[in-house]
Amino acid sequence: MIVEEERIRVLEGDWTPLSVAREIAADGVQEDPFYVMDVGEVVARYHQWRELMPRVEPFYAVKCNDDKLLVTTLAALGTGFDCASKAEIELVTSIGVRPERIIFANPAKMASHIKYAARMGVDVMTFDSETELMKIKQLMPHAQLVIRIRCDAASAQCPLGIKFGCDPVTEAPRLLKVAAVLGLEVIGVSFHVGSGASETAVYLRAIQYSRALFTLAASVGHSRMSLLDIGGGFPGGLHTSIQEVAVVINSALETYFGGSNVRVIAEPGRYFAAAAYTLAALVHAKRELPAKEESEPHTMYFINDGVYGSFNCVLYDHQQVVAQPLMPTSEKPQPCSVWGPTCDGLDCVLPTASLPPLRAGNWLAFRDMGAYTLPVASPFNGFPLPRVRAVIDRQLWLSLKNMWPLTESHFVVGSRMTGPQSPPASPPLTPPPQTEHAGVFVECALK
Known part of the structure; x- marks a missing residue:
């Protein structure tokens, strides 16, 4: 059974996330914080991405926001997924995403997570060290590997090169040779310029490095080089745009991978999640x-x-x-x-x-x-986490509803948005007899 407050509200007419929030707050009983999630913002950004970078397939970075409705919406639109752990792979596959639409993009994976990926058929995974190659050789020798190189933006909200990525000039050639000696198959190159990067030219530099490594990899025995992963770093705020960075990426791809059959993917996270x-x-x-x-x-x-x-x-x-x-x-x-x-x-x-x-x-x-x-949020000091109230425009809902793995019971058409938002209380050790209102304590399937 689905709790009323956790259904997706289908709205008509002129509305904004702020007007929806005002309606909820005006109820008078609402005391806990809450989110308004605009499904239409996610859909609009997907179409914008496909228009501006038609060659680049978005693989949503689940770590950015694992809200199941967001993940389900992106899956329905046709995105792939960048997963960094067993739990993220479980989440994505639980909604019907095929393993071919997942990249296990954590260069330092736990052994049990590699074994789980193997069982689930998630074969594409990244590496950036010899230690990781040895681990994969032992646990999943049939993996299709993507070498992650370091190429940092001059400025980024969260630099990632300090933790992941081998040097494309001094380390990557040796690792490609080691993989060949071990009989492991490398099929591509990946990089991440940093989350929330403010420099666009960095993508050109990284794609140049990648092209050189494609050529080198083929010369040492990796004959099926076919994947380029340009990572994340894309802006996601309401008043930001990917138009400028798209021009740089499209030009670099045409220069260094034009006319080839190389598949190009990216790992946008905040681009899809932030403004929604x-x-x-x-x-x-x-x-x-x-x-x-x-x-x-x-x-x-x-x-x-x-x-x-x-x-x-x-x-x-x-x-x-x-x-x-x-x-x-x-x-x-x-x-x-x-x-x-x-x-x-x-x-x-x-x-x-x-x-x-x-x-x-x-x-x-x-x-x-x-x-x-x-x-990343926690209920420290006993304060509840905000709950998400999802809304969607009626016309968009009519075009999407048959694509979602959701039923009519997940939606409410019209009517007022009301609170409260407090999560169900933890049950006592000895459950009391159920009453006719017991259904309100059942968690929604979306959460």
């Missing part, structure tokens, strides 16, 4: 600090989500979050700071901000909150 999720958080307390000699009065606002929850992205993903009052106001902004609900002094969402005066019971909205937030 809007977070609403309640101001539950405030504290006025008096003016000091050289400073204005300052207000501390305490909200019901923080850096141990959704705003872990501030610490770990280096995001610059922006707060705005959920309800429009014409009052003048004043100096303030925004704090999370826990008793930890480090739980600060925004150390400096400028917001109109708020009261306890007002709501703040945060856009672009779908990337590297939900998967």
Whole structure:
């Protein structure tokens, strides 16, 4: 049975994620933070990707946001998936994704995860060291290997080369030879310029390196070089675009892989996830600090989500979050700071901000909150994780509903969005007799 609050709401007319959040908050019983997930944003970004980079197949990076509805939607659209663990492979295959649409893109894999991938038929996987080659030789000698090289963007939100990727000039040639000696098959090259990269020319450099390694690999016995994985790094905010980077990538592919049958894939994460999720958080307390000699009065606002929850992205993903009052106001902004609900002094969402005066019971909205937030959040100090309220436009729903592995019971057409969002309480050791309302404690199949 599916809980009413966790169904996907089918909406008509003019609406936005903010207007949906206002409707939920206006219910009056809502106290916990919640997300509004706009399925249409995901679909629009998929079509934009295919239009701007028709040769590059998107393989969604599951680690960015493993919300099952997001993953299911992308699977229905036809994307592949970049999985980094057994659990991510389990998630993706559980919704019917074929193993050929998965790349096990973790260059340092646990043995049990390699064995699981072998059982599930996920044969394509990355490596960047001799140790990994020895492990794969022992556990999965039939694997189709992709060597991951390092080519870092000049600036990135989260650099990855410090952890993964062999040097394309000094290390990669030797590893290709070692793989050949071990009788392992290398079929391609991958790289990742860094998550949230701000340099576009880096893709040209990385594709140049890849072309050279394709030629070298063939000369040492890897005769089936057929896959280029250009990784991630693509922007995902509402006001960002991949048009500029698409021009660079398309040109580089034409120059170095034009006329070839090489399959090109990428691993976008935040591109699909970030803008689709809007977070609403309640101001539950405030504290006025008096003016000091050289400073204005300052207000501390305490909200019901923080850096141990959704705003872990501030610490770990280096995001610059922006707060705005959920309800429009014409009052003048004043100096303030925004704090999370826990008793930890480090739980600060925004150390400096400028917001109109708020009261306890007002709501703040945060856009672009779908990337590297939900998967990392924890209920530290006993504060619940936000729940996701998914919405979709009726016309889009009619065109997609037969593609999803979902039934009519997963959707509600029209009617008001209401709370509360609190997750079901943990059952007591001795369950009480069921009542006619027991169904509300059943988790939705999507979560």
